[in-house]
Amino acid sequence: MKEAVKLGDMSRPGRTPLAHLENEDLMRLPPPLEDPSKYHNWTALAPHTREKYECGLDDTCALNLPQPQTKEEEAQLVAKFLSGLEKLFTRENNWTFLQPLLLTMEHCAKCQTCSEACHIYEASGRNELYRPTFRSEVLRRLYFQYVKHGGLLSSLQHGAIQLNWPLVARLAELSYRCNLCRRCAQTCPIGADNGLVAHELRKLFSQEMGIAAKELHDTGSMLQLKAGSSTGMNAEVVKDNIRFIDEDTSEKTGIQVETPWDVEGADILLIHNAGEILAWPENPGAFALILNAAGVKWTLSSELAGYDSINYGLWYDDAQFARVALKHAQAARKLGVRKIVLAECGHAHKALSVIADRVLLGDLSIPRESSMTLLRDIVMSGRLGLDPDRNDFPVTLHDPCNLVRLMGVVEPQREILRKICPRFREMEPHGVDNYCCGGGSGFAIMSGNNFPDWRFHVSGRKKLEQILNAFADCLDPSVPKYLCAPCSNCKGQFRDMLAYYNLWEKNRILYGGLVELIVNAMTDVRPGYIEWEWH
Amino acid sequence: MTASIYGIIYAGVLVFVVASVLRAVRYAKLPAHLRWELYPVPHEEAERARHGGSYFEVPDWWTKPRKVNFAGELKVMIPEMLFLKALREFNRKLWYRSFVFHFGLYLLAGTIALLAVAALGTILLPSLLAGFVGAVLHTLYTATGLCGAVMAIIGAAGLLHDRLSDPNLKNYTAPGDIFNLAFFIAALGALAAGYLLRGPGGPGALALACGLLRFDTAIPVPGVLSAGLVLGALLVGYIPLTHMSHFIAKYFLYHNIRWDDLPTAQSAEIQRRFAGYLTFRPTWAARHIGADGARTWADIAATNPSVGAGK
Numbered sequence: 001m002k003e004a005v006k007l008g009d010m011s012r013p014g015r016t017p018l019a020h021l022e023n024e025d026l027m028r029l030p031p032p033l034e035d036p037s038k039y040h041n042w043t044a045l046a047p048h049t050r051e052k053y054e055c056g057l058d059d060t061c062a063l064n065l066p067q068p069q070t071k072e073e074e075a076q077l078v079a080k081f082l083s084g085l086e087k088l089f090t091r092e093n094n095w096t097f098l099q100p101l102l103l104t105m106e107h108c109a110k111c112q113t114c115s116e117a118c119h120i121y122e123a124s125g126r127n128e129l130y131r132p133t134f135r136s137e138v139l140r141r142l143y144f145q146y147v148k149h150g151g152l153l154s155s156l157q158h159g160a161i162q163l164n165w166p167l168v169a170r171l172a173e174l175s176y177r178c179n180l181c182r183r184c185a186q187t188c189p190i191g192a193d194n195g196l197v198a199h200e201l202r203k204l205f206s207q208e209m210g211i212a213a214k215e216l217h218d219t220g221s222m223l224q225l226k227a228g229s230s231t232g233m234n235a236e237v238v239k240d241n242i243r244f245i246d247e248d249t250s251e252k253t254g255i256q257v258e259t260p261w262d263v264e265g266a267d268i269l270l271i272h273n274a275g276e277i278l279a280w281p282e283n284p285g286a287f288a289l290i291l292n293a294a295g296v297k298w299t300l301s302s303e304l305a306g307y308d309s310i311n312y313g314l315w316y317d318d319a320q321f322a323r324v325a326l327k328h329a330q331a332a333r334k335l336g337v338r339k340i341v342l343a344e345c346g347h348a349h350k351a352l353s354v355i356a357d358r359v360l361l362g363d364l365s366i367p368r369e370s371s372m373t374l375l376r377d378i379v380m381s382g383r384l385g386l387d388p389d390r391n392d393f394p395v396t397l398h399d400p401c402n403l404v405r406l407m408g409v410v411e412p413q414r415e416i417l418r419k420i421c422p423r424f425r426e427m428e429p430h431g432v433d434n435y436c437c438g439g440g441s442g443f444a445i446m447s448g449n450n451f452p453d454w455r456f457h458v459s460g461r462k463k464l465e466q467i468l469n470a471f472a473d474c475l476d477p478s479v480p481k482y483l484c485a486p487c488s489n490c491k492g493q494f495r496d497m498l499a500y501y502n503l504w505e506k507n508r509i510l511y512g513g514l515v516e517l518i519v520n521a522m523t524d525v526r527p528g529y530i531e532w533e534w535h
Numbered sequence: 536m537t538a539s540i541y542g543i544i545y546a547g548v549l550v551f552v553v554a555s556v557l558r559a560v561r562y563a564k565l566p567a568h569l570r571w572e573l574y575p576v577p578h579e580e581a582e583r584a585r586h587g588g589s590y591f592e593v594p595d596w597w598t599k600p601r602k603v604n605f606a607g608e609l610k611v612m613i614p615e616m617l618f619l620k621a622l623r624e625f626n627r628k629l630w631y632r633s634f635v636f637h638f639g640l641y642l643l644a645g646t647i648a649l650l651a652v653a654a655l656g657t658i659l660l661p662s663l664l665a666g667f668v669g670a671v672l673h674t675l676y677t678a679t680g681l682c683g684a685v686m687a688i689i690g691a692a693g694l695l696h697d698r699l700s701d702p703n704l705k706n707y708t709a710p711g712d713i714f715n716l717a718f719f720i721a722a723l724g725a726l727a728a729g730y731l732l733r734g735p736g737g738p739g740a741l742a743l744a745c746g747l748l749r750f751d752t753a754i755p756v757p758g759v760l761s762a763g764l765v766l767g768a769l770l771v772g773y774i775p776l777t778h779m780s781h782f783i784a785k786y787f788l789y790h791n792i793r794w795d796d797l798p799t800a801q802s803a804e805i806q807r808r809f810a811g812y813l814t815f816r817p818t819w820a821a822r823h824i825g826a827d828g829a830r831t832w833a834d835i836a837a838t839n840p841s842v843g844a845g846k
């Protein structure tokens with residue numbers, strides 16, 4: 001048996017990884033993936049990556065943090081970390097989350113109840129490094145030593161840890177081994193929150209040291225604030241793309257679809273995750289068709305970031321978060337809409353509806369509503385002709401953490417599925433007890449080095465088990481199956497993970513959104529909106 | 536000797552009260568954070584609370600009156616406080632030990648309350664306490680006291696055993712965790728032994744309580760009982776100085792964080808407070824933040840780093 005990683009190992013000099021996983025170590029999967037010897041082998045990190053970047057944590061490397069060249073440089077980085085650590089516990093710098101962070105630091109009973117709730121810990125074969133409390137305990141010890149300036153008595157009471165550059169570098173990576181799904185927090189008897197700890201660590205690294213996953217920062221929030229969307233599409237390009245989508249949708253469905261832009265005084269400003277427009281155009285197409293058919297007065301906005309609901313700051317940086325949230329609210333204010341409706345994107349839902357709620361004051365406080373709620377209203381109102389027989393195939397539903405556990409939108413999407421999908425079946429567990437898809441907190445778009453291997457082997461594994469169990473009675477490829485995931489990020493993870501395990505080719509498991517199923521059932525629409533093709 | 540013991544008991548209680556209040560005030564005075572609720576939120580309307588839903592499931596939710604279902608909160612809070620429901624559900628092995636320990640402590644807290652009533656009654660209304668009422672109280676505090684001490688000691692011993700033997704806990708156990716549990720066992724063990732072995736001349740619980748209230752130093756307190764009282768008093772004063780004061784933290788973690796789903800638009804007070812926080816001046820050093828100690832959070836949020844200095 002491998003020896004478990006100890007907290008003190010975080011400060012171990014050198015860059016030898018603390019943990020290494022073999023396929024045999026991982027949680028077993030049900031058929032058809034029951035044989036670990038048939039899994040993909042992990043791609044090893046390239047030697048030049050190991051030589052250039054800090055990869056001393058485990059088998060992968062999410063940040064590509066350059067190795068400091070001198071001892072002085074290391075000392076400077078440690079000093080920067082320390083100054084960030086102090087700021088994390090001050091009102092001026094971190095009023096946004098100080099109270100929950102402080103309470104979590106000071107009151108964890110170290111009972112480990114939360115561990116069993118974490119899909120990453122379980123899927124890794126219960127590797128100590130991935131225990132939800134591991135990174136929290138490192139931060140806790142640093143907090144008591146360096147923020148509270150505890151002496152010997154404090155270190156006897158709370159434990160001690162050596163602060164050095166290897167620890168800081170490993171901690172930065174470790175903050176990107178958590179999906180921020182907060183399933184662990186749900187089970188904590190005290191109410192402590194290890195997901196929050198990972199979030200706050202990411203903030204410290206980003207806000208003080210400028211260290212963040214480049215997919216979240218450089219090509220994420222920065223690009224969004226520059227071009228208008230983290231996809232890089234500016235307003236003209238997005239309008240063009242939507243025009244093509246309208247044409248395609250009209251042709252495919254036999255119903256003329258036109259997306260309204262910048263309509264002042266519209267009832268609803270709909271904001272998509274712009275990734276949908278490029279990767280899954282049938283989703284915005286279906287939205288447009290449904291809203292028009294239901295007679296809703298809606299619009300898209302071509303303002304900067306007004307057409308892309310993504311807000312990656314949610315996962316790593318309060319300033320970036322607030323900037324993008326403001327842009328969304330300003331776009332709505334400019335048009336004078338009655339409400340903002342968030343299309344199928346979980347983190348965008350939580351970002352704008354819940355987390356930004358306290359800072360959208362005055363005339364920026366424009367009501368936000370979930371598209372799940374709006375769609376349920378439309379479907380149940382009878383405004384659309386719907387024939388459930390058109391969806392006569394097995395369907396299961398993934399609950400995006402941000403939408404469900406963290407926002408409480410649980411039933412509307414189920415009511416729709418129960419009405420239009422006669423062979424709908426739940427995953428177990430589901431609703432607020434769901435498991436993350438494994439792509440949460442930005443992982444779905446992080447594909448550097450061999451990070452996808454980690455994503456599909458470890459963070460997505462529990463969800464994969466759930467999907468296979470949900471379809472256990474119909475795995476045969478003669479039965480097409482639909483995994484409904486009303487969230488762009490989750491879909492990104494499913495697209496990559498189902499392909500990785502060949503589950504479309506071999507078992508005909510397709511993934512897609514909710515609106516596609518609604519349009520697929522609409523009697524006014526030509527049959528076959530869902531094309532049963534891999535994309 | 537007796538006077539010193541009284542002094543230590545008074546000090547222990549005083550430290551407990553003052554430190555608990557200070558801790559609660561410190562947490563309460565922290566800035567209100569951004570919303571960070573976690574569903575299920577039990578004060579949602581019953582039909583939604585059942586599946587963990589929120590008011591976001593209601594079309595145009597902001598136009599509907601918001602009903603807060605306090606009964607739903609109580610339905611979760613009471614079993615949680617009394618029976619540690621979450622631990623029972625998610626960590627049954629630990630719950631057997633932890634529940635016995637905590638319930639023992641609740642019984643001991645009840646014993647102190649009963650003794651206080653009995654002692655005050657004896658001083659102020661001696662005739663009432665001389666008869667049946669006094670006998671009932673005596674039976675009650677003796678039973679709760681002994682049961683409480685035995686349960687808390689057994690529970691603490693079980694927890695200590697786990698701390699020392701369970702590999703899952705090893706990484707996270709500091710010397711202080713061992714000390715804390717050993718402290719409970721020693722203090723409650725000495726108290727129980729001192730009480731049971733005090734001999735015919737030793738004071739009963741009521742006599743001691745009355746003595747404490749009257750500062751009657753003529754009461755002789757035998758050695759083991761003295762040690763138990765001193766250790767118990769020190770323990771009482773020590774608890775709120777440590778993470779064991781989670782009875783305070785839990786209130787904030789549940790009510791202010793997990794269950795705080797109050798929409799900002801419906802609270803002028805929240806709006807006022809957050810408008811204030813936006814005037815704070817951060818000093819984060821990363822370039823894209825653009826903080827210089829003079830600019831406020833509002834300024835920073837309104838700045839686009841891709842076109843400004845932070846580019």
Ligand code: SF4
Pocket residue numbers: 107108109110111112113114115133187188189190191192193194
């Ligand atoms: S976070 Fe909660 S559940 Fe996890 S070890 Fe700490 S007290 Fe226990």
Ligand code: SF4
Pocket residue numbers: 117118119120121131132177178179180181182183184185194195196198
């Ligand atoms: S937030 Fe989710 S991924 Fe992170 S430690 Fe908790 S359960 Fe695991």
